[in-house]
Amino acid sequence: xxxxxxxxxxxxxxxxxxxxxxxxxxxxxxxxxxxxxxxxxxxxxxxxxxxxxxxxxxxxxxxxxxxxxxxxxxxxxxxxxxxxxxxxxxxxxxxxxxxxxxxxxxxxxxxxxxxxxxxxxxxxxxxxxxxxxxxxxxxxxxxxxxxxx
Amino acid sequence: xxxxxxxxxxxxxxxxxxxxxxxxxxxxxxxxxxxxxxxxxxxxxxxxxxxxxxxxxxxxxxxxxxxxxxxxxxxxxxxxxxxxxxxxxxxxxxxxxxxxxxxxxxxxxxxxxxxxxxxxxxxxxxxxxxxxxxxxxxxxxxxxxxxxxxxxxxxxxxxxxxxxxxxxxxxxxxxxxxxxxx
Numbered sequence: 001x002x003x004x005x006x007x008x009x010x011x012x013x014x015x016x017x018x019x020x021x022x023x024x025x026x027x028x029x030x031x032x033x034x035x036x037x038x039x040x041x042x043x044x045x046x047x048x049x050x051x052x053x054x055x056x057x058x059x060x061x062x063x064x065x066x067x068x069x070x071x072x073x074x075x076x077x078x079x080x081x082x083x084x085x086x087x088x089x090x091x092x093x094x095x096x097x098x099x100x101x102x103x104x105x106x107x108x109x110x111x112x113x114x115x116x117x118x119x120x121x122x123x124x125x126x127x128x129x130x131x132x133x134x135x136x137x138x139x140x141x142x143x144x145x146x147x148x149x
Numbered sequence: 150x151x152x153x154x155x156x157x158x159x160x161x162x163x164x165x166x167x168x169x170x171x172x173x174x175x176x177x178x179x180x181x182x183x184x185x186x187x188x189x190x191x192x193x194x195x196x197x198x199x200x201x202x203x204x205x206x207x208x209x210x211x212x213x214x215x216x217x218x219x220x221x222x223x224x225x226x227x228x229x230x231x232x233x234x235x236x237x238x239x240x241x242x243x244x245x246x247x248x249x250x251x252x253x254x255x256x257x258x259x260x261x262x263x264x265x266x267x268x269x270x271x272x273x274x275x276x277x278x279x280x281x282x283x284x285x286x287x288x289x290x291x292x293x294x295x296x297x298x299x300x301x302x303x304x305x306x307x308x309x310x311x312x313x314x315x316x317x318x319x320x321x322x323x324x325x326x327x328x329x330x331x
Contacts, residue, residue: 006331020188020189020192084178084181084185085185088182088185089176089178089181089182090175090176091177092169092175095169095170096170131169131172133173133175133177143172143173
């Protein structure tokens with residue numbers, strides 16, 4: 001029973017902590033991100049299974065975490081509000097050729113991050129960008145000048 | 150057949166994602182996002198307060214958690230943690246004064262809750278004898294002269310609020326409560 005409570009608590013705490021860590025631009029895990037993932041993951045394992053390292057206990061913990069994930073996925077699919085809470089919303093960084101500075105400051109994104117993503121999309125100049133959008137997974141997608149309809 | 154029909158139902162494609170400038174379907178919800186940023190700030194403040202409270206010992210293992218009990222006649226002087234963590238070892242330290250020692254024997258009464266709720270694992274030094282009764286255990290130790298001390302290693306098994314009592318025959322019993330956090 002303790003394992004179930006610990007696993008549910010751990011899942012919710014981890015979800016909250018990861019959620020309040022701002023989205024990192026780039027959409028790919030850096031070494032910096034790996035530090036957080038492995039460290040938090042390692043800590044939460046100890047608290048979840050406790051001193052009982054039996055296969056039964058570990059299997060219970062895995063099943064609870066899987067079930068929690070399934071419940072959250074179900075909630076996301078059915079409620080746009082819940083989806084926003086868990087995943088956030090896409091955010092416009094360049095709107096009609098204008099930087100959205102307030103959004104960028106809040107998301108800790110600077111011009112260089114946007115330009116780096118633009119180059120990876122084959123965009124050589126920021127003046128070619130009409131819209132830049134920070135997606136839920138941290139990638140930045142672009143709409144070129146003249147592309148929007 | 151009915152099941153297949155329900156699976157293959159279709160719906161016409163329509164604009165369900167909110168557009169920016171009536172041009173790009175993004176689904177941005179800045180109103181929600183501004184609320185979320187406020188929530189994020191409040192959450193980090195809360196996390197910082199939790200860490201400060203943790204460092205101070207509000208969840209055990211810190212200055213706020215350490216406590217002492219003393220009997221008026223100097224028979225017992227007890228150091229313990231008023232806030233313990235479940236499945237985490239700690240020490241209950243008991244100093245016995247001269248009224249506790251008679252004819253080379255020190256006697257100490259420990260309530261059963263020290264064993265059951267607070268998870269006493271061992272007592273140092275090894276007692277000469279242990280007698281059960283009066284809702285607890287009465288230990289006898291070989292002793293010469295004060296100061297003499299006894300330590301009980303604790304490891305509470307589950308969270309909760311638990312009381313315990315310590316005493317020496319012929320003297321006041323000391324009582325205290327320990328909060329065990331998960």
